[in-house]
Amino acid sequence: MEYYINPCSGISIDVKSGQMISVIDIEGGQVVDFFAESAVDSEEFLSPGVTIDCNESLRLRVGDTIYTNLYKPMFKVISDDVGEHDLLHPCCRPEMYEFFYHNGDNHSNCLDNINGALNSKRPIIHPVNIFMYSEIDGNGDLKVKKPLSKAGDKVVLETLMDVRLGIAACSVSESECNSGKCTAVKIIVE
Numbered sequence: 750m751e752y753y754i755n756p757c758s759g760i761s762i763d764v765k766s767g768q769m770i771s772v773i774d775i776e777g778g779q780v781v782d783f784f785a786e787s788a789v790d791s792e793e794f795l796s797p798g799v800t801i802d803c804n805e806s807l808r809l810r811v812g813d814t815i816y817t818n819l820y821k822p823m824f825k826v827i828s829d830d831v832g833e834h835d836l837l838h839p840c841c842r843p844e845m846y847e848f849f850y851h852n853g854d855n856h857s858n859c860l861d862n863i864n865g866a867l868n869s870k871r872p873i874i875h876p877v878n879i880f881m882y883s884e885i886d887g888n889g890d891l892k893v894k895k896p897l898s899k900a901g902d903k904v905v906l907e908t909l910m911d912v913r914l915g916i917a918a919c920s921v922s923e924s925e926c927n928s929g930k931c932t933a934v935k936i937i938v939e
Contacts, residue, residue: 780835881919
């Protein structure tokens with residue numbers, strides 16, 4: 750099945766264990782906020798922090814596993830055209846837009862888009878920010894740069910448990926996060 754996520758919006762998709770998920774940057778330079786919860790228990794969900802802990806790395810590489818908050822395997826990275834994704838930043842939300850850009854009122858954001866897609870009310874969501882390029886220097890300073898993904902680049906994940914995905918095409922056009930504009934993305938589940 751193919752799914753299109755319009756710019757600045759989100760969707761939910763039910764995916765079974767063993768299925769493959771391709772996340773495709775249609776035009777290039779677009780971040781995808783990728784989140785999931787267990788189909789059995791929504792209190793078990795994707796955790797970048799646990800993923801960093803278990804893989805002992807701030808980066809995702811082919812062959813790595815993405816874990817839940819309960820340290821259970823959720824996804825395996827099968828292929829990756831880009832090799833640069835962010836595990837540190839939470840979903841953008843009105844307070845973030847207000848803090849950085851002074852335009853938080855009624856701004857489309859990934860927290861609301863994923864919560865809306867999953868019919869949930871999580872106060873904060875830490876997704877895997879696919880294609881997001883965050884550079885950390887030797888002093889530990891963090892800078893969000895223009896994504897390295899080009900048109901058609903993709904990441905393929907194997908699903909290791911039944912999940913409900915909550916995915917958003919990131920809404921930040923105010924910085925280099927999405928190359929200064931927001932575009933659509935495509936998801937293929939096989």
